[in-house]
Amino acid sequence: MNPLAQYDTVIVGGGPAGLTAALALTRYRHRTLVAESPAPPRNQASRGVHGMIGLEGATPAEVRARAWAELDGYGLAERRDVTAEDVTRAEEGGFHVTLGDDATVWSRTVLLATGVLDIHPAGVEGFAECWGRTVIHCPFCVGWENADRTWALVADDPDYAATAAGKFGAWSADVIAIAPPGMDRAAETRQDLRAAGSDLIEGEIARLHHRDGDLHTVEMADGTRVERQTLLWSLPQQQVPLVTRLTETLGLALDEDGFVTVGTDNQTSVPGLYAAGDLTTQWEQGAMTAAGAGAAAADAIHFAHSR
Incomplete structure (x- = not known):
């Protein structure tokens, strides 16, 4: 050329x-x-x-x-x-x-x-296999494909975490929030979410258990396991x-x-x-x-x- x-x-x-x-x-x-x-x-x-x-x-x-x-x-x-x-x-x-x-x-x-x-999270086993399928960044893009499953909203902002109680109800009736340890206003956010029938789990995500990209359990760094089928995770x-x-x-x-x-x-x-x-x-x-x-x-x- x-x-x-x-x-x-x-x-x-x-x-x-x-x-x-x-x-x-x-x-x-x-x-x-x-x-x-x-x-x-x-x-x-x-x-x-x-x-x-x-x-x-x-x-x-x-x-x-x-x-x-x-x-x-x-x-x-x-x-x-x-x-x-x-x-x-x-x-x-x-x-x-x-x-x-x-x-x-x-x-x-x-x-x-x-x-x-x-920017994918470092050290989270199973993330790559689930990304774009059952770990999603946009409910409007692939919410339909994940409808009627148990969801978790991964958030480090209390105002965003609080939206788990109702914002995503078009796709799931069971949405909780997962936040890193020490998130600001965590206790208040958890109380509000529980009052709305949701919950807040604090901890670092260490592993995603899945079957060929189909998520079924989130494992935290302390060993706690949370049964969830879809993660809504907006990456930096x-x-x-x-x-x-x-x-x-x-x-x-x-x-x-x-x-x-x-x-x-x-x-x-x-x-x-x-x-x-x-x-x-x-x-x-x-x-x-x-x-x-x-x-x-x-x-x-x-x-x-x-x-």
Whole structure:
């Protein structure tokens, strides 16, 4: 590939946000490059995408394959299975995007659609096997698949732990909270939960007992065992290395929780650099939301190019 290959937009990330943006930009007749990391995607543990009309239950791999079959029909979007290592300003305007295969391309605009990285708990035996199946991060995503089971909400915040008493009743009539030792207002939270027919268990989770990813018992570090079939566990998250680097080199702004700030046009604090999807929001993560953000970003990019 010519190291000076030029594109209208380089999209970093080939998930729902990036691919939806690529399709929209293609239909605007933009020449687009999608740099998709060869590493396993964050949603690889998902057994199916839900809430996207026409794609109900399709695996993430099936969604990607379908998207690229559609994009290839237009011939304007190029896919490269490579990590984007850096984005720098070009003297002539636009950006240089350095790729993991040592190629550098030029683009008028760049869209970050990298998603985020989930930080899995260290030393919890059985977590990986249950993750995405019976240890879930989002009830709206896979609550249906875990309906009518016994749940536990893993929380280190007393206000969030208190929601176990009723917030998830659409999926389970038996939800308790599990909190680390020493959580603030633990006694008060336990009393409130018990009054509502729930409970609070304090302790460090050491092991998840399961059958092929089907959880049945949570074992605490002190040996206590709690029979639960589903854990709702929202993991801490961090930005991918590229995004962290851009905060230092381009001054890319993050909010107080570490998520990329964008305006109503999905443009970041860096003119010409856009962002869409999970890297911009902590509480509205999901395929449908990300796809909508990708479409909105594509519209904004097109209209910016048209000026």
